[in-house]
Each structure stands twice: as structure tokens, then as C-alpha cells.
Amino acid sequence: EVQLVESGGGLVQPGGSLRLSCAVSGLTFSRFWMSWVRQAPGKGLEWVANIKEDGSEKYYVDSVKGRFTISRDNAKESVYLQMNSLRVDDTAVYYCAKGAGMVVIDYWGQGALVIVSS
């Protein structure tokens, strides 16, 4: 059974930092693109970033470029999202997601809530 388990969410002040982690099991992690997708309270899905199987390619939504960094450790079968200079509008549930290719997502985690507030 494929499982994606996020951790690291919580409450942070504007301008602060947070690192999300996602542990993946039940598949050969190193063979798949991985993504982070977020959903603000009561809003729609917003793709945040993705990373190629070997980490050689990374893409980001414009609103997080220069502030967020996606990375992965294939030995630990984990993907990460380092979030710096957090803003109030970054408040959302952040989903870790496995790619079926570069774009399509076929497995999702349960989500980690990030609240940016003073």
C-alpha cells in the first residue's frame, strides 16, 4: 500500500520559516516525480512545486519562487519543502503528492496544516 505521511506543519509568524517533510512508503520512491500542492481554507488547489526523480529538475509556482525550496532524499524515501519568508497568504493545508509522470498526481498525503499568523 502506497503511503505518504507529511509532518512539520504548525503555526509560524509572518517572515518565519518552516520545513515540511513527507515520508513515502509502498513504492520505489526514486522512480517518481514528487510534488507539493496546497489548499488555503475554503479555497481551491494550488500546485506549489515539483521535483524530478533524481532531483535534477525543480519547478515552482511564481508566488513561492525565491522563498520555498523543494528537495528529496531518495535513500530516506522522503521529500521536503523548506519554506522561508512566510506570508499570511501561505496559510494552507500542504499536500505531499506522488507523480504519475511529471504532471499528473496519483497519490496524495493526508495534508499538513501551515498557519502563518502573528
Added chain:
Amino acid sequence: QSVLTQPPSVSAAPGQKVTISCSGSSSNIGNNFVSWYQQLPGTAPKVLIYENNKRPSGIPERISGSKSGTSATLGITGLQTGDEADYYCGAWDSSLRAVLFGGGTKLTVL
């Protein structure tokens, strides 16, 4: 405001058919595959359609996808109350070099 445009809501009676549209441009839908996701209340999304019209295993034939030019459509026949959910289209944008989601469509089965 999303680059991929969906109607905010659609509704139909049980047993009927509904379609949900997703409109984009040549940099996304026009030249890239479209996928569709269903998000039931309080849960993570699930892929229903990928590569415009392909269904993952376990997705019933009453769910279909199509694409024409810069627009895509999700169709659901034989509506059930369990189909009440939010539906999102998704596609790669070659100009933005980013994955896009539509704004989402809330389906109500009356």
C-alpha cells in the same frame, strides 16, 4: 483568478448526466495533456482522468474526459449522491513552466 477557468458550480438530478468544462490557452490545454481530480469533502483529491481521456484502474466508465483545442470537458453519467464533490482540471503550462489547476467546480446532485 485561475489561468484554467471552470464554472464554480454545476448541478443535476440523480441518474442524469453532467459536464464540467475547463478552458485554457495554447500554452497549457492546447498543447499539453489534461487531468481531472475529484475532492470529496474533508479528503485529499483523487485522480479521475489523465492524458485527456484515460481512466486509472478503479475509475468507472461512467466518468469520461475529452479535449478540443484549448478546452477540456469532464463528463459524469448516472449521477449518484456520492458524486457530490469538488472537481478540478489540471495541466502543465509550457510558458509558465508550472502545473496549473482550475479554480474548481462544486457538483451538487439534487
